Amino acid sequence: MNRTFTLADLEALIDRCGSDPHDWPRGTADSVNALVARDDHARRLLETARALDADLGAIAAPAATDAALVGRVLQTVRERQRGDMTSLATLFTPVRMAAFAGAAVGCIALGATLGLVIDQTATQSYSQGEEVALLVLGVGEDGTGFGEGDSL
Amino acid sequence: MAASIDAVAGPLNRQSHPTTHVDTNAIEDGDAMLLARIGRGDERALAELVQRHGGRIRSLALRFTGSAADAEDIVQDTFWSVWRKAGRWDARGVKVLTWIYRIALNRCIDLDRRRKVRRAVGLDTVDDPVEPAPGAEHRAVVRDELKAVTADVKALPARQRAAILLASTGDVATTEIAARLGVSEGAAEQLLVRARRTLRQKKMERDAVGDGDRAR
CATH class of the missing domain: 1.10.10.10 (Winged helix-like DNA-binding domain superfamily/Winged helix DNA-binding domain)
Known part of the structure; x- marks a missing residue:
């Protein structure tokens, strides 16, 4: 026995497939026709769904591409590509390279100092070479900087 | 009185169902060829791809964001991504247009998320409807x-x-x-x-x- 198509069925159908009978499952249109013929609510529901779909169709209608859009996209691509290359070039300017080199030397000096200080606190005895290094770096035997008049 | 479906609301809205036949396979083949050329740095191929699909991407972005300026940004970002990634693009059963749409929709959704955050902290106002x-x-x-x-x-x-x-x-x-x-x-x-x-x-x-x- 066929179940009668109800208003709730129509609502579910419209929510799932829209209001266009071409998008409905085969055979559904007859059931909808019968319902719409006997039920004003169903008729209004279908009218509303149709009107809404028409509005959505108008809103979402794709526009043609104008030549200006193509031009703007190409211009953007060229600018961003140039920007990428420029940022790479500016990364390696002589001033930046010198700054990087200076920072690297500073890091090495700091590392050597810390290494010597830690070594000094651990053993408190130096070879002659280490003492010269400490003097050059300005670190006293107690691990602090040399004061005025300090000497080896 | 029995009312048929067409009698209820008039003829179908054919605007959303164009009757002209569109050969989607031919379009897809063309898109794939264009993408291959874009991957080799061919600007004319990019121009042709934008000519084919730029309008619909822009329409979608415009309706999604409600702002012409945002839509324009989304189109620019989308095709910039296409330009950069074309050389590494691997179809794996995905159509070129589907991929372009996905890029554009991700941009739309990201923008929407950022807008919501900005609105929540009072840095952005609500747009007028488009x-x-x-x-x-x-x-x-x-x-x-x-x-x-x-x-x-x-x-x-x-x-x-x-x-x-x-x-x-x-x-x-x-x-x-x-x-x-x-x-x-x-x-x-x-x-x-x-x-x-x-x-x-x-x-x-x-x-x-x-x-x-x-x-x-």
Whole structure:
């Protein structure tokens, strides 16, 4: 026995497939026709769904591409590509390279100092070479900087 | 009196169902060839791809964001991504247009998320609804209704909005909508069901208010 198509069925159908009978499952249109013929609510529901779909169709209608859009996209691509290359070039300017080199030397000096200080606190005895290094770096035997008049 | 479906609401809205036959395979083949050329740095191929699909991407972004400036940014970003990634693009059963749509929709959804955050912290104001599609200007009532529906669409959650806008172009099946959104077919169907239900309810509320005003 066929179940009668109800208003709730129509609502579910419209929510799932829209209001266009071409998008409905085969055979559904007859059931909808019968319902719409006997039920004003169903008729209004279908009218509303149709009107809404028409509005959505108008809103979402794709526009043609104008030549200006193509031009703007190409211009953007060229600018961003140039920007990428420029940022790479500016990364390696002589001033930046010198700054990087200076920072690297500073890091090495700091590392050597810390290494010597830690070594000094651990053993408190130096070879002659280490003492010269400490003097050059300005670190006293107690691990602090040399004061005025300090000497080896 | 028995009323047929067509008698209820007149002829189908053919605007969303163009009868002209479109050979999607030929378009896809053409897109794939263009993408290969773009991957080799061919600007003319990019221009042709934008010519083919730029308009529809821009329309979608415009309806999604409600802002011409944002839509323009999304189109630029989308094709910049296409330009950069074309050389590494691997089809794996995904159409070029589906991929382009996915890039654009991700941009749309990201922008929407950022907008919400900015609004939440008071850095952004709510946009005015976008003007309705050209061709409807001469009818004030139609324009008002289109404005209202446009505002309703804009109030939908981002993914529902994207799904209903894709579905309303009329030439895409739920499978393709799912692919463009990067979700399962079932999830896409659910997004459409929720979007349609919300929009229909809002329209019925508006109609009821309109009927009440006319009765007074």
